[in-house]
Structure formats: structure tokens, C-alpha cells
Amino acid sequence: MSLQSNKIFNSHLRSRAIRGMVFYGICLVCVCIGIAALGTLLVQVVSDGWSWLTWHFLSDYPSRHPEEAGMMSAIFGTLWVMAMTGIFAVPVGIGSAMFLEEYAPKNKLMQIVEINLANLAGVPSIVYGLLGLAVFVYWMNIGRTALAGSLTLALLVLPVIILASREAVRAVPNAHREAAYALGADKWQVIRMVVFPGAFPGILTGSILALSRAIGEAAPVIAISALVYITFIPTSPMDRFTVMPIQIYNWVSRPQEEFQNLAAAGIIVLLVVLLSMNALAIFLRNKYQTKSDE
Amino acid sequence: MNNMTSPKSVLNTSQLSVYYGSFLALKNVDMAIQANEVTALIGPSGCGKSTLLRCFNRMNDLIPDAVVEGKVLFNGKDLYGSEINPTEIRSRIGMVFQKPNPFPKSIFDNVAFGLKVNGYTGKMDEAVEWALRQAALWDEVSDRLKKSALTLSGGQQQRLCIARAIAVQPEVILMDEPASALDPIATLAIEELIRELKQLYTIVIVTHNMQQAARVADKTAFLMVDDARGGYLVEYDATSKIFTNPSDSRTEAYITGRFS
Ligand SMILES: Nc1ncnc2c1ncn2[C@@H]1O[C@H](COP(=O)(O)OP(=O)(O)O)[C@@H](O)[C@H]1O
Ligand SMILES: [Mg+2]
Numbered sequence: 003m004s005l006q007s008n009k010i011f012n013s014h015l016r017s018r019a020i021r022g023m024v025f026y027g028i029c030l031v032c033v034c035i036g037i038a039a040l041g042t043l044l045v046q047v048v049s050d051g052w053s054w055l056t057w058h059f060l061s062d063y064p065s066r067h068p069e070e071a072g073m074m075s076a077i078f079g080t081l082w083v084m085a086m087t088g089i090f091a092v093p094v095g096i097g098s099a100m101f102l103e104e105y106a107p108k109n110k111l112m113q114i115v116e117i118n119l120a121n122l123a124g125v126p127s128i129v130y131g132l133l134g135l136a137v138f139v140y141w142m143n144i145g146r147t148a149l150a151g152s153l154t155l156a157l158l159v160l161p162v163i164i165l166a167s168r169e170a171v172r173a174v175p176n177a178h179r180e181a182a183y184a185l186g187a188d189k190w191q192v193i194r195m196v197v198f199p200g201a202f203p204g205i206l207t208g209s210i211l212a213l214s215r216a217i218g219e220a221a222p223v224i225a226i227s228a229l230v231y232i233t234f235i236p237t238s239p240m241d242r243f244t245v246m247p248i249q250i251y252n253w254v255s256r257p258q259e260e261f262q263n264l265a266a267a268g269i270i271v272l273l274v275v276l277l278s279m280n281a282l283a284i285f286l287r288n289k290y291q292t293k294s295d296e
Numbered sequence: 297m298n299n300m301t302s303p304k305s306v307l308n309t310s311q312l313s314v315y316y317g318s319f320l321a322l323k324n325v326d327m328a329i330q331a332n333e334v335t336a337l338i339g340p341s342g343c344g345k346s347t348l349l350r351c352f353n354r355m356n357d358l359i360p361d362a363v364v365e366g367k368v369l370f371n372g373k374d375l376y377g378s379e380i381n382p383t384e385i386r387s388r389i390g391m392v393f394q395k396p397n398p399f400p401k402s403i404f405d406n407v408a409f410g411l412k413v414n415g416y417t418g419k420m421d422e423a424v425e426w427a428l429r430q431a432a433l434w435d436e437v438s439d440r441l442k443k444s445a446l447t448l449s450g451g452q453q454q455r456l457c458i459a460r461a462i463a464v465q466p467e468v469i470l471m472d473e474p475a476s477a478l479d480p481i482a483t484l485a486i487e488e489l490i491r492e493l494k495q496l497y498t499i500v501i502v503t504h505n506m507q508q509a510a511r512v513a514d515k516t517a518f519l520m521v522d523d524a525r526g527g528y529l530v531e532y533d534a535t536s537k538i539f540t541n542p543s544d545s546r547t548e549a550y551i552t553g554r555f556s
Contacts, residue, residue: 185410186387
């Protein structure tokens with residue numbers, strides 16, 4: 003019997019094709035909305051700030067007079083804070099991830115730890131700021147220093163680094179662990195020679211992305227160091243400091259047009275730093291992937 | 297059931313049972329594996345061939361809820377005795393897995409891996425070359441030792457895994473369906489290699505391919521599983537006997553069923 007004569011199938015070819023087209027259209031509109039919003043933001047920021055983005059803007063301290071103001075202290079503050087945040091958060095993050103994936107027993111306690119870790123990654127950043135203020139600034143008496151700011155940001159990014167590192171550790175094929183064990187490697191050797199090298203690209207990428215999130219954070223740093231008028235570059239972790247988002251926030255909140263332009267110039271600098279960090283992360287990921295992929 | 301205990305037997309199990317949690321995967325296996333012979337483990341999937349194999353180098357220790365009962369003797373010593381270090385055992389009883397699993401490192405580093413973890417003090421280059429020659433891979437890779445192992449074909453990768461196991465100079469090599477992921481030509485190369493290697497090593501091979509067992513093995517063990525009980529050993533004898541004149545009707549049914 004033939005399909006045509008009996009009509010067992012009603013394939014609706016035409017209406018299926020139309021529905022497919024409609025869905026394609028919706029997706030296209032969605033992506034356009036995103037790109038348009040981003041494009042508008044960029045165009046506005048660049049047109050406001052471009053002409054203010056001069057060498058003196060990068061190499062001068064903040065000032066009451068917009069044409070003399072620069073963001074050098076904020077740039078260097080950000081560099082200091084990021085370096086220290088990385089030094090604190092990355093090793094602790096890797097260690098925690100290794101413990102949770104390779105050593106921790108699978109019991110109730112570990113489940114609770116895991117759930118809370120995921121929750122911590124979602125806690126608003128101002129909460130970390132207040133925690134850092136209470137613990138580092140007052141209780142440990144570190145003061146409103148770059149060190150206190152870095153420790154606070156390290157706490158903020160730690161859950162993200164742990165989650166990314168665990169993902170990377172989990173992605174190392176079990177077959178590689180088994181192969182190493184079967185050759186007479188012990189647990190430490192398996193972790194050092196197989197798991198860590200295998201997870202390294204993922205850990206690196208996750209850490210850079212987590213740090214680039216920390217660079218843009220203003221709220222927790224405001225809680226630690228409310229200062230903007232810093233007319234020196236931190237020379238030690240115990241110096242006072244400011245960072246780029248705070249400087250930008252301060253300029254934006256002033257009424258004068260010129261400060262709005264300064265803020266736009268600051269945003270351009272911040273965006274350049276962020277985009278280069280993300281580009282670095284992508285570059286490293288691709289580099290290691292092509293080296294180790296099948 | 298034949299229980300071939302002789303002074304030459306390298307591995308001896310008695311009343312060996314394995315549980316995964318409360319699930320009985322393997323029940324009361326008694327068998328003796330002779331030195332410099334190839335012993336094949338055959339049987340339907342799920343009958344516990346891999347489980348049995350992993351008892352021999354204590355890989356089951358890595359599965360948290362696996363429990364091994366009964367005895368395994370390795371050169372007369374209790375393999376599960378308290379003075380035995382499973383890490384050391386695994387360097388003396390090597391293993392090759394079903395799917396080739398080279399590390400994402402260079403060919404050289406793959407072979408050198410076991411040497412490094414076991415603190416080899418000799419010349420690394422020479423040991424790597426020796427192992428690759430033993431695995432009949434040297435001629436194919438000698439000019440690209442620094443290349444990633446993942447650039448090799450599946451059959452070459454599996455021979456690399458064999459070279460990697462050999463480099464550590466084990467007494468026994470366990471192979472879990474080493475050719476099941478390979479094409480027929482690569483499979484023949486592996487079988488040829490296994491026949492060569494038994495001069496120097498004792499080999500236990502799991503295979504689901506009965507012609508393969510017939511081609512390479514001196515002894516063959518047939519395992520089965522049914523719903524009422526876990527996997528168990530039905531018959532263990534010389535390969536020629538198992539394939540031409542098995543004593544157990546279940547062995548005959550299995551072998552003829554697969555051959556026809
Ligand atoms: N890690 C494990 N946890 C629980 N059950 C397992 C595990 N490994 C194997 N099994 C079970 O044990 C039985 C025997 O498995 P296996 O030894 O892999 O059989 P074979 O290699 O003969 O196919 C199967 O029923 C399998 O599902
Ligand atoms: Mg198996």
C-alpha cells in the first residue's frame with residue numbers, strides 16, 4: 003500500500019518549515035537586541051570619553067579640576083589588588099577543588115559543603131565587602147589597606163575559582179587516572195602528573211575569568227576603602243588604595259559634564275583591561291586544547 | 297572443574313568473590329594462572345571477567361564499594377595481605393585497558409611515565425626504546441617520539457599502552473579486551489604481539505572474541521552469570537580442550553552458539 007493513498011502520515015511539511023523560519027526569526031531578533039544594547043553603550047562611552055583618554059589621564063592623580071584629573075592611582079591600585087587577589091585565591095581554590103574531587107569522601111557533610119559552595123558563588127558582593135570590613139579591617143586589624151581589599155576580593159572569587167577548577171578536574175578522563183594507577187603510581191603522583199596537568203588549562207581559564215570579574219567590582223571595595231582622592235601609588239600591601247570602578251563611580255556621581263566624560267574615559271580603560279584578560283583566557287584555552295585534544 | 301595447581305603458577309585464586317556494595321559480581325572462583333602462558337577469560341558480558349582481572353592487580357581497591365573475599369596468591373604470597381602495598385603490586389602486574397588510554401603527552405613521555413613514577417635510575421632513552429621495540433612499535437614511531445601520542449592510530453595507541461606497561465618490567469600483564477576497539481588488521485598485530493610477549497611475561501587476557509581466545513591462549517576460562525547468582529567460573533582448561541571437547545555442556549552451548 004502506498005503512503006499517498008492511505009494518508010497514514012500527515013507530514014505538514016509546509017507548516018513545519020514555517021515554524022522553523024519563525025523560530026529562526028525570534029532567535030535573530032534576540033541576538034540583535036543584545037548586540038544593539040552593547041553597541042549603544044560602547045558608542046556612547048567612546049564618544050564621551052575618547053578625547054579625554056590622554057597620556058596625562060593615565061599618568062595623573064585624581065583632582066578637583068576635571069582637566070587635571072587622571073586615574074593613575076586607581077590603575078595601580080587595581081593592579082596591586084588583582085595580583086594579590088590572584089595570589090590568595092588561586093592556590094586556595096585549586097587546593098579546595100583537588101580536595102573535593104580527589105580526596106573527599108562522598109558523604110552527607112561533603113554534600114552540605116558542596117551545596118553551600120554553590121550558594122556562596124551567588125552571594126551579593128556587598129555582603130563580602132561587609133564581611134571583609136568586619137573580619138580583615140577591624141577584627142584582624144589590617145586596616146583599610148590594599149591587603150584587606152585583596153583578601154576580601156579573594157573571598158569573593160574563591161567559590162567561582164573552586165567551581166571552575168572542580169569542573170576542570172572532573173573533565174580529566176578517569177581512564178588516564180586508571181592508566182597511571184596501573185603503572186604503579188600512587189595517589190599523589192596521579193594527582194601531580196595526570197590530574198593537575200590535565201586540569202590546568204581549565205583552572206587557568208576559570209581563574210582569569212574569576213579575576214576579571216573581581217576587577218569590575220566596586221561595592222565590596224567601597225566598603226573596605228571609601229577613599230577616592232588617593233594621590234600616591236601603593237608601594238606596599240599595607241597602603242591605602244583605590245580601584246578603577248570606585249574612581250569611575252565617583253566621577254559618574256558628580257553633576258559636571260566634564261566628570262561624566264572622565265568617567266567614560268575610565269570605563270574605556272576598564273573595558274580594555276577586562277577584554278584583554280578575557281582574550282588571554284580564550285587564547286590560553288585554545289592553545290592548550292589544540293595541544294592536548296584527540 | 298580442573299584446578300591446575302603446580303609450582304609454576306604465578307596467580308592462584310581460591311574461593312574468590314567480589315561484591316560491589318551488596319551486589320555479588322563474582323562468586324567462588326578457583327583458578328591458577330601459569331607462568332609464561334596466555335590465559336584467556338571468556339564469557340557473556342556482565343559475567344565478571346573484568347572484575348576478576350582487576351582483582352589480580354588490586355585495581356578494585358580504587359572502587360570505593362568493592363569488597364574482595366577469598367584469597368589471591370601472587371607467587372605464593374597473599375596479594376591482599378596487610379604487608380602488601382597495592383601500588384607496588386601494580387608495578388609488578390601491569391594492565392592494558394579496553395579502550396586505548398595514552399596520556400595526552402608525547403609518545404616518549406607515555407612510555408617514560410611508569411619509569412618515572414617507579415624511580416627508574418637507568419638510562420631513560422634506552423628503556424623507552426627497549427619497551428617500544430618489545431611492543432613492535434619502535435620502527436613506526438622512532439622518528440617522532442616527541443609527537444603527541446594522540447596522533448597515533450588506535451592500533452598504535454594500544455601498542456603504545458602495551459609498551460608503557462612493559463617499560464616497568466612487570467611479571468604479569470593483564471589485558472581487558474585489548475583489541476575490541478580496533479579494526480581487524482590492528483587486532484591481528486596485537487595478537488601477534490601477545491604471542492611474542494608470553495616468552496617474557498605471564499599474560500591474562502579478557503576477550504569476547506572466541507576466535508581470538510583460540511588463537512592466542514594456552515588456557516581458557518569460561519565464566520557465566522545467571523540471575524540467581526553472581527558471575528562464576530564454569531570451566532577452566534587447556535584452550536584446545538575448551539574449544540574442541542569441553543566437559544561442561546554450558547561451555548559447549550556458549551562456544552557453539554557464538555561460532556555458528
Ligand atoms: N564499579 C562497579 N559498581 C557496581 N557494579 C559493577 C561495577 N563494575 C562492574 N559491575 C557489575 O558487575 C558485574 C560484572 O561486571 P564486569 O566484571 O565488568 O563484567 P564483564 O567484564 O564480564 O562484562 C556486572 O553486572 C556489572 O554491572
Ligand atoms: Mg569487561
